[in-house]
Amino acid sequence: MRNTIPVAVLAGAALFASVPARAQGKLNVVTTTEDLASIAREVGGDHITVESIAKGFQDPHFVEAKPSFILKLQKADVLIAVGRELEIGWLPPLIQQSRNARIQVGAQGYLDASLGATILEIPNGNITRAMGDVHPLGNPHYWMDPENGKRIGKEIADKLSELRSGDSAFFQQQLTSFTTRLDTAEKRWLAQMAPYKGTKMVTYHRSFPNFAERFGLDIVGYVEPRPGIPPTPQHTLDLINEMKRQNVKLVLVEPYFDMKTPMAIGRDTGAQVLVMPPSVGGTKDVPDYFKLFDSDINLLIDAIKKSGAK
Amino acid sequence: MTTWRARFFSTVVPTMLCLGLIAAAPARGQGLGGAGTVQQDSAQALRQDIDQLRREFDALKQQYGDRLTALEAKLAATEGAAAPAAPPPPGQPATAPVPAGAESGTAAPVYGASISNAKVFNPDMAVIGDFLGAAGTNKVQPDPFGPGTHPNALQLHESEAAFQAVVDPYARADFFISFGEEGVSVEEGFITLTSLPGGLLTKVGKMRAAFGKVNSLHNHVLPWADRPLVIGNLVGGEDGINDAGVSVARLIPNPWMFLEATGQVFRGDSGADPNGNPLFQTTRRSELSYVTHLRGYQDITDNANIDLGFSYSRGHNGLSNGNLADPGSLVTQLYGIDATYRWKPLQRSIYHSFVGRTEWIWSRRDQPTGLQSGAGMYVSGDYQVGRRWFTGVRLDRSAHANDASLVDTGGSFVITYWPSEFSQVRAQYRRTNYATGPSLVSSANELLFQFQFSIGAHGAHPF
Numbered sequence A: 001m002r003n004t005i006p007v008a009v010l011a012g013a014a015l016f017a018s019v020p021a022r023a024q025g026k027l028n029v030v031t032t033t034e035d036l037a038s039i040a041r042e043v044g045g046d047h048i049t050v051e052s053i054a055k056g057f058q059d060p061h062f063v064e065a066k067p068s069f070i071l072k073l074q075k076a077d078v079l080i081a082v083g084r085e086l087e088i089g090w091l092p093p094l095i096q097q098s099r100n101a102r103i104q105v106g107a108q109g110y111l112d113a114s115l116g117a118t119i120l121e122i123p124n125g126n127i128t129r130a131m132g133d134v135h136p137l138g139n140p141h142y143w144m145d146p147e148n149g150k151r152i153g154k155e156i157a158d159k160l161s162e163l164r165s166g167d168s169a170f171f172q173q174q175l176t177s178f179t180t181r182l183d184t185a186e187k188r189w190l191a192q193m194a195p196y197k198g199t200k201m202v203t204y205h206r207s208f209p210n211f212a213e214r215f216g217l218d219i220v221g222y223v224e225p226r227p228g229i230p231p232t233p234q235h236t237l238d239l240i241n242e243m244k245r246q247n248v249k250l251v252l253v254e255p256y257f258d259m260k261t262p263m264a265i266g267r268d269t270g271a272q273v274l275v276m277p278p279s280v281g282g283t284k285d286v287p288d289y290f291k292l293f294d295s296d297i298n299l300l301i302d303a304i305k306k307s308g309a310k
Numbered sequence B: 001m002t003t004w005r006a007r008f009f010s011t012v013v014p015t016m017l018c019l020g021l022i023a024a025a026p027a028r029g030q031g032l033g034g035a036g037t038v039q040q041d042s043a044q045a046l047r048q049d050i051d052q053l054r055r056e057f058d059a060l061k062q063q064y065g066d067r068l069t070a071l072e073a074k075l076a077a078t079e080g081a082a083a084p085a086a087p088p089p090p091g092q093p094a095t096a097p098v099p100a101g102a103e104s105g106t107a108a109p110v111y112g113a114s115i116s117n118a119k120v121f122n123p124d125m126a127v128i129g130d131f132l133g134a135a136g137t138n139k140v141q142p143d144p145f146g147p148g149t150h151p152n153a154l155q156l157h158e159s160e161a162a163f164q165a166v167v168d169p170y171a172r173a174d175f176f177i178s179f180g181e182e183g184v185s186v187e188e189g190f191i192t193l194t195s196l197p198g199g200l201l202t203k204v205g206k207m208r209a210a211f212g213k214v215n216s217l218h219n220h221v222l223p224w225a226d227r228p229l230v231i232g233n234l235v236g237g238e239d240g241i242n243d244a245g246v247s248v249a250r251l252i253p254n255p256w257m258f259l260e261a262t263g264q265v266f267r268g269d270s271g272a273d274p275n276g277n278p279l280f281q282t283t284r285r286s287e288l289s290y291v292t293h294l295r296g297y298q299d300i301t302d303n304a305n306i307d308l309g310f311s312y313s314r315g316h317n318g319l320s321n322g323n324l325a326d327p328g329s330l331v332t333q334l335y336g337i338d339a340t341y342r343w344k345p346l347q348r349s350i351y352h353s354f355v356g357r358t359e360w361i362w363s364r365r366d367q368p369t370g371l372q373s374g375a376g377m378y379v380s381g382d383y384q385v386g387r388r389w390f391t392g393v394r395l396d397r398s399a400h401a402n403d404a405s406l407v408d409t410g411g412s413f414v415i416t417y418w419p420s421e422f423s424q425v426r427a428q429y430r431r432t433n434y435a436t437g438p439s440l441v442s443s444a445n446e447l448l449f450q451f452q453f454s455i456g457a458h459g460a461h462p463f
C-alpha cells in the first residue's frame, strides 16, 4: 500500500505537465526529413527555426534513433513527421524519450504531414509480410508531387497558425506566396516534361509513384523484388527480360542504394542508370523543395535524351 | 469508390463537356452563312474552340480530381473506414507486381483507418520466436543457453509476445510476455510517463534494469545467441536484474553532450548465476534493491558516435550472517562501466556498420564466509559486411560471484544472416574454459545455432 502513494503523486504531476508554459519566441520546429524542413521554412519564414532529423541522402526508413536527436526533440515546439509509417522504425522511441509533452503523438505540437496529401498504393486487401516491408497506410514518398507540396504547406501553415494565432496572418501570407511560386514552377516543370510523357522506367525502391503520376512517367518495375528486400538474382533476371521486352531505357536509383545491381542491369539492357534524389538534401544540387524538382527534372530529361528512349 | 470515381469521369464529365460544346456551337453558328473564306475561318475558329475546350476540360478534370481527393480524404477521416481505392496505375509490370490488393488509392485516412474502426485502439502486437540449437559437448553447463543440467540440443527457447500502445496523452504502456520452456512469465510490463515536469521519464512496473548495456536488452536484439560469461556469472544470467519497481530518468542539461541519469528502486528479487544462486533475494519488505546509471553519449561525426555508461547496483543476496533475527542481512554490490563505439556511414547505412562494445563489472558479494570481490568483462566487435550479413567476435572473462578465485574465460565467432528485417539466422562458435576448482579447467567447444523471426507490428530498430 505504501508504494501506491508515490505513484499517485507522479500521476498527479503528469497532469500538470500538460499545461504549456512557453514564452512566445520563435517556434522551434523539428521535422523528420529535409523535405518537410524546406516546406516548413517556406511557410514559417523567419518566425520559426527549423531542423531536420534525417539527412536527405539517408534512407528515411532506416534512421538511427540517436540520443542526440532526443535533445533536439526535447526542445521542439512542433514535430512534423512524414507519417504513413515511414519513420516507424525510429521515431517512436525518440518521441517517447524526448520528455516533451508538446510533441507526443496526438498532442498539439505533433503534425502528421500526410493527412491532407494524395496517397498512392494504399493496400485495400489482405496484406502480409510476404509482400516485403510494405507500408500498410500507403506509399509514404508522397512529397515527390508539387501538388502534395502545396497540401503539406497548408497543413504546416494551419498548425503554425494554431500554435501562434498572433502570427496567423503572416503564416497564411507565406503560404499563399509559396503556393503561387510552386504553381508557377509546376507549370514550367509540366511543360518541360510534356514531351517525355509515357517514358518507361524502372526505379530501385517505390520512391517515385507520386512523381511519376504527376509527370506522366510509366514505372514498369523495381530493382527491389519487394519493398525493403534487396535484389535477388532471379528477380534481376526477370526485370532485365521485362525491360528488354518493353524497351525500357532508364533506371532511377535513390542516392542511398548500392549501385552494383542497377549498373549490371544498365549494362545488360543498355539503359541509362540515373542517381536521382527523392529528397531535399539528397545531393548538394537540391538544397530546397524547388531545386529538388528543378534538378531532378533536368537530370531526368538529360538521361532520357541520352538513353534514346522517347 | 472505384466505380463512383470511374463513373464520374466516364459519364458526368463527358456530359458536361457535351453541354459545353452545345452551348458554344450556337454562338459560333451565328457567324456561319457568310462567304467561303469566312466558313474556312469559322472552321479554324471552331477547331481552336475545341482545343480551348479540351484544355479547359483537362484543367477541370484535374481540378475535380484534386477536389475528389480532398473530399475522399475528409470522408475517410470522418468515417475512419476502409480506405477507398481508385483504378490501378497503368502498366503494372509482370516482374514486380503490386502486392495483392495494393492499388493506387488517393484517400488520406487518419492513422489506423485502413483497418476497421474497432481495432484502432488495440495495442501494437508482435510475436518474436527464438529457436536455438547447440552441437558439441559442455560438461559444466549441459544446458547451452542457461542454468540447468538438461542438454537441450534443440529448443524453442523463447517466444516473446509484445503489446505496446499509448495509454493517454501522458503515458504509454509496454508488455513483453515471454513463453519459455519452463513456462510463461512477464519479461517486462510497465507504464512510461512521458510528460512529467522537470524532464523526468518515469517507468512503473516490471522492467529490465538500466545496469550497463546488455542487462537492459532483450534476447532478440543481442548480436549473439547467448549472453556474455560475465552476465551469467555476476549479473544474474539471462534474466539479469529484472524486477518490479520504479525508474526515473532525467537528462542533465549541459553544453557538451547527451547526459542522462537514471535511478531505479526494485523489490529486490533478481536473476540467478549458473549454479542457481540468486543475485538479489529479499527476506523482508525493506530489502529493496537499487540501480543507478549515468549515460553519456556524443556524436563524433555524422557517421560515428560514442556511448559511455557507469552503473551501480545494490541489493540483498538472501544470505545470512548467522543472526536468526535478520536472515537476509547480507548484501551484494555491483559496479559497472560500459563503452560502445558505433560507426555507420549515413549514405550507406543499410549496408555497412560497426559496433564495438565492452562492459566491465565488479561484484562485491557478502557471504557468511566473508566478502568475495570478483570481476569480469567482455569485449565485442560486430561488423556489417553487406545488407544482410553481419560478423562478430567476442572475448569473455569472469570470476565466479561466490568464489572470486575461480575465473572462467571464453571466446566466440558469430555470423548472422538477415533474410529480411523480420527474420535472422545466426551461427556462433563458442569456446569456454570453465574454472571448476583450484587450477582445474574444463573446456567446452560448442556450435550454437539460432533462428529468430517476428510477426505482427513493425517494432523500432534497436539502437
Ligand SMILES: [Zn+2]
Pocket: A061, A135, A140, A141, A205, A206, A207, A227
Ligand atoms: Zn518506402
